[in-house]
Amino acid sequence: METSEADGPRRRDAAATRQALLEAASSRFTRLGYDRTTLRDVAADVGVNLALIKRYFDSKEGLFKAALASTPRFLGRDEHFPQDREGLAEALSHQLSAGAWPEFGEHPVLMLLRGSGDERVDALRRKALDEFGRQILEASGGGPAGEDDERLLRAQLLVALGVGVAVVRSAVGLRPLRDATAGQLAAPLREIVDALLAPPADDR
Amino acid sequence: METSEADGPRRRDAAATRQALLEAASSRFTRLGYDRTTLRDVAADVGVNLALIKRYFDSKEGLFKAALASTPRFLGRDEHFPQDREGLAEALSHQLSAGAWPEFGEHPVLMLLRGSGDERVDALRRKALDEFGRQILEASGGGPAGEDDERLLRAQLLVALGVGVAVVRSAVGLRPLRDATAGQLAAPLREIVDALLAPPADDR
Amino acid sequence: METSEADGPRRRDAAATRQALLEAASSRFTRLGYDRTTLRDVAADVGVNLALIKRYFDSKEGLFKAALASTPRFLGRDEHFPQDREGLAEALSHQLSAGAWPEFGEHPVLMLLRGSGDERVDALRRKALDEFGRQILEASGGGPAGEDDERLLRAQLLVALGVGVAVVRSAVGLRPLRDATAGQLAAPLREIVDALLAPPADDR
Amino acid sequence: METSEADGPRRRDAAATRQALLEAASSRFTRLGYDRTTLRDVAADVGVNLALIKRYFDSKEGLFKAALASTPRFLGRDEHFPQDREGLAEALSHQLSAGAWPEFGEHPVLMLLRGSGDERVDALRRKALDEFGRQILEASGGGPAGEDDERLLRAQLLVALGVGVAVVRSAVGLRPLRDATAGQLAAPLREIVDALLAPPADDR
DNA sequence: AATGAATGAGCTTTCATTCAT
DNA sequence: GATGAATGAAAGCTCATTCAT
Numbered sequence: 001m002e003t004s005e006a007d008g009p010r011r012r013d014a015a016a017t018r019q020a021l022l023e024a025a026s027s028r029f030t031r032l033g034y035d036r037t038t039l040r041d042v043a044a045d046v047g048v049n050l051a052l053i054k055r056y057f058d059s060k061e062g063l064f065k066a067a068l069a070s071t072p073r074f075l076g077r078d079e080h081f082p083q084d085r086e087g088l089a090e091a092l093s094h095q096l097s098a099g100a101w102p103e104f105g106e107h108p109v110l111m112l113l114r115g116s117g118d119e120r121v122d123a124l125r126r127k128a129l130d131e132f133g134r135q136i137l138e139a140s141g142g143g144p145a146g147e148d149d150e151r152l153l154r155a156q157l158l159v160a161l162g163v164g165v166a167v168v169r170s171a172v173g174l175r176p177l178r179d180a181t182a183g184q185l186a187a188p189l190r191e192i193v194d195a196l197l198a199p200p201a202d203d204r
Numbered sequence: 205m206e207t208s209e210a211d212g213p214r215r216r217d218a219a220a221t222r223q224a225l226l227e228a229a230s231s232r233f234t235r236l237g238y239d240r241t242t243l244r245d246v247a248a249d250v251g252v253n254l255a256l257i258k259r260y261f262d263s264k265e266g267l268f269k270a271a272l273a274s275t276p277r278f279l280g281r282d283e284h285f286p287q288d289r290e291g292l293a294e295a296l297s298h299q300l301s302a303g304a305w306p307e308f309g310e311h312p313v314l315m316l317l318r319g320s321g322d323e324r325v326d327a328l329r330r331k332a333l334d335e336f337g338r339q340i341l342e343a344s345g346g347g348p349a350g351e352d353d354e355r356l357l358r359a360q361l362l363v364a365l366g367v368g369v370a371v372v373r374s375a376v377g378l379r380p381l382r383d384a385t386a387g388q389l390a391a392p393l394r395e396i397v398d399a400l401l402a403p404p405a406d407d408r
Numbered sequence: 409m410e411t412s413e414a415d416g417p418r419r420r421d422a423a424a425t426r427q428a429l430l431e432a433a434s435s436r437f438t439r440l441g442y443d444r445t446t447l448r449d450v451a452a453d454v455g456v457n458l459a460l461i462k463r464y465f466d467s468k469e470g471l472f473k474a475a476l477a478s479t480p481r482f483l484g485r486d487e488h489f490p491q492d493r494e495g496l497a498e499a500l501s502h503q504l505s506a507g508a509w510p511e512f513g514e515h516p517v518l519m520l521l522r523g524s525g526d527e528r529v530d531a532l533r534r535k536a537l538d539e540f541g542r543q544i545l546e547a548s549g550g551g552p553a554g555e556d557d558e559r560l561l562r563a564q565l566l567v568a569l570g571v572g573v574a575v576v577r578s579a580v581g582l583r584p585l586r587d588a589t590a591g592q593l594a595a596p597l598r599e600i601v602d603a604l605l606a607p608p609a610d611d612r
Numbered sequence: 613m614e615t616s617e618a619d620g621p622r623r624r625d626a627a628a629t630r631q632a633l634l635e636a637a638s639s640r641f642t643r644l645g646y647d648r649t650t651l652r653d654v655a656a657d658v659g660v661n662l663a664l665i666k667r668y669f670d671s672k673e674g675l676f677k678a679a680l681a682s683t684p685r686f687l688g689r690d691e692h693f694p695q696d697r698e699g700l701a702e703a704l705s706h707q708l709s710a711g712a713w714p715e716f717g718e719h720p721v722l723m724l725l726r727g728s729g730d731e732r733v734d735a736l737r738r739k740a741l742d743e744f745g746r747q748i749l750e751a752s753g754g755g756p757a758g759e760d761d762e763r764l765l766r767a768q769l770l771v772a773l774g775v776g777v778a779v780v781r782s783a784v785g786l787r788p789l790r791d792a793t794a795g796q797l798a799a800p801l802r803e804i805v806d807a808l809l810a811p812p813a814d815d816r
Numbered sequence: 817a818a819t820g821a822a823t824g825a826g827c828t829t830t831c832a833t834t835c836a837t
Numbered sequence: 838g839a840t841g842a843a844t845g846a847a848a849g850c851t852c853a854t855t856c857a858t
Contacts, residue, residue, distance in 0.1 A: 243848080264849065
């Protein structure tokens with residue numbers, strides 16, 4: 001796909017080089033984690049000199065931060081954004097199915113997990129997942145987020161479920177979950193979403 | 205707490221030294237992961253020489269494997285084992301609450317995540333989580349496990365939830381989930397367990 | 409002697425640095441053997457950082473292999489190559505005399521002795537000495553080498569003599585052999601060469 | 613053969629334990645050299661505790677020295693001692709043939725080569741080889757040894773040949789020399805011995 | 817006499833990083 | 838803008854040695 005990576009040394013196109021480094025780094029961080037991602041490998045993936053990483057991102061942590069910042073928002077944007085619990089469950093079942101995220105190799109939420117130890121990076125990660133939780137609340141249609149701790153906690157349990165699925169699939173390879181398709185995930189996820197986020201019925 | 209670690213060099217008690225190394229390693233593996241756990245630090249925690257790790261565990265991988273093997277089974281044993289979905293939900297809410305597992309620092313399932321790269325260790329991890337899923341099925345009371353993929357998949361979603369909670373709490377520190385008590389987790393977990401594992405009612 | 413090693417950090421000249429490392433390593437391998445040669449010492453000899461050895465030679469074995477490959481062929485080349493038994497004996501008496509090979513410290517054949525344990529390196533060593541034997545046959549003027557085992561065996565006894573002289577001088581320091589000059593070695597070596605390689609006369 | 617090594621822990625027989633350690637060490641020093649011989653392996657060969665080596669030999673160097681001292685004198689003793697050049701050549705061809713010295717694995721002269729760095733050990737080695745040279749002179753029947761440098765040098769060339777054959781066979785595996793039998797070595801060695809040590813004839 | 821626990825020093829290797837061109 | 842040479846720190850591992858029983 002990325003034709004630019006194949007045809008000779010990428011010369012004199014700073015933006016493209018930077019972008020290619022970012023993508024290669026994201027993929028490695030996602031698949032291997034922070035520690036096992038080496039800058040040499042990232043540079044080699046793109047076919048440029050190692051020192052360019054320093055130039056563009058200053059350090060390994062800078063690269064990681066940039067990769068984190070370029071991660072897509074999980075629930076999509078605008079017209080694709082799920083409008084109700086039904087849509088939320090469907091969106092989740094797709095993004096948690098096997099083989100989604102081919103450009104990263106694994107679910108990019110994995111990049112959020114074990115990081116660099118830098119506090120500002122930790123804050124970034126917290127913010128990303130916090131936002132994910134609030135998006136879920138919003139998509140579940142039950143009114144504004146607020147500081148309603150109990151509903152937020154429930155949304156975060158759903159976030160944790162997503163993270164857990166990604167981790168268990170990638171790092172452990174547990175089957176049948178590893179190979180679950182969107183179709184197989186749809187029903188249980190719909191039931192979980194309902195159980196967690198449906199407005200309290202009379203008998204609850 | 206570990207008084208024995210403080211008072212001078214632990215001398216001439218191989219079993220105690222081995223055990224202390226195991227505990228220190230388990231804690232570090234759980235909190236920091238495999239890569240960031242250094243043998244020097246583990247030895248320093250216990251106050252013994254690095255070479256003893258080789259003596260007792262042969263290598264870093266050997267130490268990791270031993271730590272993995274000494275991890276408690278998550279749903280407990282014998283009379284403590286949950287008998288129905290109610291008990292299962294309660295057990296989960298306790299072991300997923302903040303501050304459980306003080307001896308590890310974090311939920312020991314984290315040790316199962318990113319490991320050594322050794323295939324036999326990977327198999328160990330898979331087995332542990334697979335077993336966890338089957339225990340959940342068993343505790344949910346819905347008949348024998350079998351090769352009923354759909355019910356196993358649902359149980360593994362519950363496993364993934366547990367893993368996700370541990371990861372999100374430890375690696376990201378997402379609040380309010382990070383500080384959730386067993387009391388706060390009880391209701392949502394009961395509802396999730398029911399949603400996932402209750403026998404299909406007429407209208408399902 | 410090596411002025412370049414003395415005057416400050418050798419900067420920005422990869423070829424020279426590589427060459428200097430190679431020479432320092434050859435000398436240490438020759439004088440001390442594989443095991444007692446440490447990469448730290450080699451780097452310190454040249455005055456550069458240890459990691460450059462990895463850069464240029466990848467590993468200790470790589471360095472050893474490179475040193476082996478850069479060892480001179482013992483009987484010389486082209487016009488210097490001995491043409492008959494007389495010339496062969498003279499060449500041997502020179503290269504086996506005390507103080508030959510000042511750039512290695514000892515006769516470089518010593519590098520061929522105890523090596524790295526790598527089978528490919530062993531093959532290199534075997535090949536070098538095998539070739540030495542065949543060169544001797546060639547220089548002794550008695551027709552083509554062929555698979556004439558007996559003449560090859562005799563040539564290899566001469567190789568063994570050379571190796572033995574180097575070893576006994578260097579590792580044991582046996583005198584008077586240790587200090588023998590080319591002049592002192594000339595007569596006995598000529599007689600040995602004749603005894604081993606002269607074509608069978610009538611009365612033999 | 614060594615039945616005592618097989619039947620259970622060798623208990624309460626200091627002399628036998630000491631002797632067994634010495635033999636195991638000699639074999640390893642001969643086959644592997646000083647550096648690659650580990651005390652753990654030596655102790656394991658015999659089946660006793662590592663600390664016994666310290667008890668009996670004080671240190672690795674002490675063990676080496678003891679092994680050196682227990683090495684047999686190469687040309688034999690008393691009635692087996694060669695009486696003339698003929699007998700000398702025959703003795704050499706036997707002890708330099710493939711498969712001699714089964715109890716060491718290789719020719720024990722190899723133990724004399726690269727040692728510990730201790731000067732007193734070096735002196736031991738020098739003495740052993742010096743003595744070997746003088747024995748050769750004596751056996752060659754040409755009058756008393758004296759300080760006749762030239763004849764001693766010639767004898768030492770023969771010593772060097774023996775060392776070289778052992779080294780080339782063991783460390784390099786050069787064929788056909790590696791597999792040479794006493795029969796194959798007899799003729800060339802006789803000629804070398806004559807060339808080196810025969811009393812000067814008229815025309816010399 | 818013999819054992820096994822524990823130590824300290826040193827080695828190769830691996831990286832992120834910095835500097836000169 | 839880009840490269841490649843060079844550095845420093847730290848990690849896992851190995852081994853001879855010492856100490857208490």
